Amino acid sequence: MVAELQGIGMTSRRTRMRLIQRLRESGIQDERVLTALAEIPRHIFLDEALSHRAYEDTALPIGYQQTLSQPYIVARMTEVLMEHNPSRVLELGTGSGYQTAVLAQLVDEVFSVERINPLLNKARERMRTLHLRNTSLRLAGDVMGWPENAPFDGILVTAAPASMPEDLLPQLAEGGVMVAPIGETTQVLTKVIRRGDDYEITELEPVRFVPLLSGVVR
Incomplete structure (x- = not known):
């Protein structure tokens, strides 16, 4: 479990727990997922100017036209993934590293790929701050995903491809699950099982x- 960071204080902890209660009321039922979100201080994944909004159930900007996903969506996607109890998970789109940190509380290994190098560097720093040693992060290459470390029991895609990401499907293990938002104008959260x-x-x-x-x- 992530230890409380110096300076977070009980006020932040109480605010986090109010968010967890809202997620329960929104239908998130997996206590493993709720515990993982309770352990992660979401405000450290935001610039200081936005940190006071960290425990609102809303998406927030992190620069480069990217966002820190709404906590409900993080919880929902993680809950769907955890129905299949994956051990090794690929995350496509590290972003701030918040989803990475949540996953790291729940599975043995997280492999995360990001195409924006400044975001990747900040995410790496946050993994070190949280003492999460079961995460491997890298800059995106020419091929989608991380095929040399495949197969993965789970794949979680944190940005929306216009259509099914075919290059990721062979990277799923037998019985593995991918959770991804798919579509352009209209997007649908989609689960794919091999x-x-x-x-x-x-x-x-x-x-x-x-x-x-x-x-x-x-």
Whole structure:
């Protein structure tokens, strides 16, 4: 578990727990997921000017036209993923590192890929601050995902591809699950389970994410 950081104080802890109660009331039921979110100080993933809004259930900007996802969406996607008890998880789109840190509380290994180098560097610093040693982060390459470390029991995509990300499917282990928002104008949170050479696809609910883009920003 993540130890309380010096200077966070009980006020922040109480504010976090109010957020957790709101997530319960919104339908999040997996206590493992709720505990993981309670352990992570969300305000350290934001610039100081926005840190006072960290425990609102809303998405917030982190620069480079990217956002820190709404806590409900982080919890919902993680809950869907954890239904299958993955051990090794690939995250596509590290962003601030908040989702990475949540996953690191729940699975053995997290591999996370980010295309914006300044965001990646900040995320690495936050993993060190939180003493999360089961995370591996890297800058995106020419191929989507992290195929040399595949297969993964779980894949979580934190930005929306316009259509099914076909390059990620072979990186799923047998029985592995991918959770991704898919679509352009209308996006749908989608669960994909690998069954041999076939994939079982379930559409879950409408969502709104920044688009999944290619090209590295240094």
